[in-house]
Amino acid sequence: MPNNSIKITEKNKDYFDSVFQVVRLIPEGRATSYGAISNCLGTKSGARMIGWAMNASHSQKEYVPAxxxxxxxxxxxxxxxxxxxxxxxxxxxxxxxxxxDDKIQNYKQVYWDPTVELTFD
DNA sequence: TGGGTGACCATAG
DNA sequence: ACTATGGCCACCC
Structure with missing residues (x-):
């Protein structure tokens, strides 16, 4: 077990959960950006943290469409x-x-903005 | 305690 | 249009 693997702790559990929750809401055939998710959770989170959280997505039991x-x-x-x-x-x-070339061509069509598409009760 | 790092983003020149 | 730089926040050594 490499000690550089990401571990889910009590501290970051809620944060990861929030990220995964949003990612799971992305419809098939659509994509969003790290910044959009960060913005959805509150700009404070920081876009870089999203990617870091995604690194732990593989160890989640629920499927996360990273x-x-x-x-x-x-x-x-x-x-x-x-x-x-x-x-x-x-x-x-x-x-x-x-x-x-590792880039989405019709990104404008594919792009899915959580802050717009999501409705908060 | 402090510095380095990261699947990023916005701004300035 | 492209490069450089700073900010961002949590984690690790």
């Missing part, structure tokens, strides 16, 4: 953190997302 989270450029910056470098692209293409 492949639907890209950077603001629509680029698949996190693909190297998947089991396979091509896993992220394959998953997106399987949902009908067009990708070229």
């Amino acid at each position: 492949h639907r989270v890209v950077n603001r450029n629509g680029m698949l910056t996190g693909k190297h953190h998947f089991p396979s470098p091509i896993a992220m692209q394959e998953a997106l293409e399987g949902e009908g997302v067009e990708i070229k």
